[in-house]
Amino acid sequence: MKAERLVDVVRGGNVESEHWGHIAVVDSKGNLLYSKGNPDRVTYARSSMKPLQAIPIVETGAADHFEFDPADLSLSCASHNGEDQHTNRVKNILSRLDLTTDSLKCGTHPPRWKETYEALIKADKEITPEYNNCSGKHSGMLTTAKHMNESLEDYYKLDHPVQKRILEVISDISEIPADDIEIGIDGCGVPVHGIPLKNLALSFAKMADPVSFPTKRKNAIEKITSAMMAAPEMVGGTDRFCSDFMRIEDGRMFGKAGAEGVYCIGDLETGLGIAIKIEDGNGRGVYPAAVEVLKQLDLLNEEQCEQLHSYLYPDLKNARDEVIGQLRPNFKLENAYSILS
Secondary structure: OOOEEEEEEEEOOEEEEEEEEEEEEEOOOOOEEEEEOOOOOEEEOHHHHHHHHOHHHHHOOHHHHOOOOHHHHHHHOOOOOOOHHHHHHHHHHHHHOOOOHHHOOOOOOOOOOHHHHHHHHHOOOOOOHHHOOOHHHHHHHHHHHHHOOOOOOOOOOOOOHHHHHHHHHHHHHHOOOHHHOEEEEOOOOOEEEEEEHHHHHHHHHHHHOHHHOOHHHHHHHHHHHHHHHHOHHHHOOOOOHHHHHHHHHOOOEEEEEEOOOEEEEEEOOOOEEEEEEEOOOOHHHHHHHHHHHHHHOOOOOHHHHHHOHHHHOOEEEOOOOOEEEEEEEOOOOEEHHHHHO
């Protein structure tokens, strides 16, 4: 099955561009309920995998030992803006480990939050690793390595115990043997995991409904997901879909974006998992698709739809800040049972 048209880019009344992609909706028992495109497409989850990657922080006892609160755990799942609320917390976590930002192996990039970036330029300050959107994840990995008395300088490498534990977690939750998981390298230097889109959706479904796991893993999953929903501002930040979406959902759903047009959602009430991949990798197409999926599944009430309207139909603006177009979802989910029959 090939990618299908998901989101139109409209300018002046004409469809100027189209974002094609794939969608899988799965329950916690592994049943594919709805899809669009190819639910078997092997997809690098990128940062959407961060909630799973954070589980060993709890399971090893590292989170308790270093007194992680929900905001710390939420930050471990983040692709954050680099606002003060994020970078100050990263530095606070590292200080508990007797480490500095020099220990972070995520590399550097300008902070996403414009005000922070401008302040750094005006002060002629160096852009250091805590501004990397993945610094929370890397701080969590360092926390686990420190607690387990493992080497700190190479925690990001595939053969390090930190990454081996993460691979075991992903294999278990996604129900894909570790040897069958495609491995690449993410933008921040750590391994990135490729699995079929429907198994990515399954991972979020099982995290939303973790009753099938042993108590230790179930409790760890619940701590991670509840932390994300309790402190959504840590996952993204100001004017970010992840944070706004989880705040609006108010403890029912958790969601996480991934680079190259990936988005995943888990719904605690229904136990559903949703995974979306935009084929061309353009992240602007994934949020309209995500909100439209939730609408078609009747998982949003009228007030929530209104609050998410700017993500469902994002405006396109020119250099004069004038609205000159809009993104619009353009698909209908297909019932998986009718596809199979």
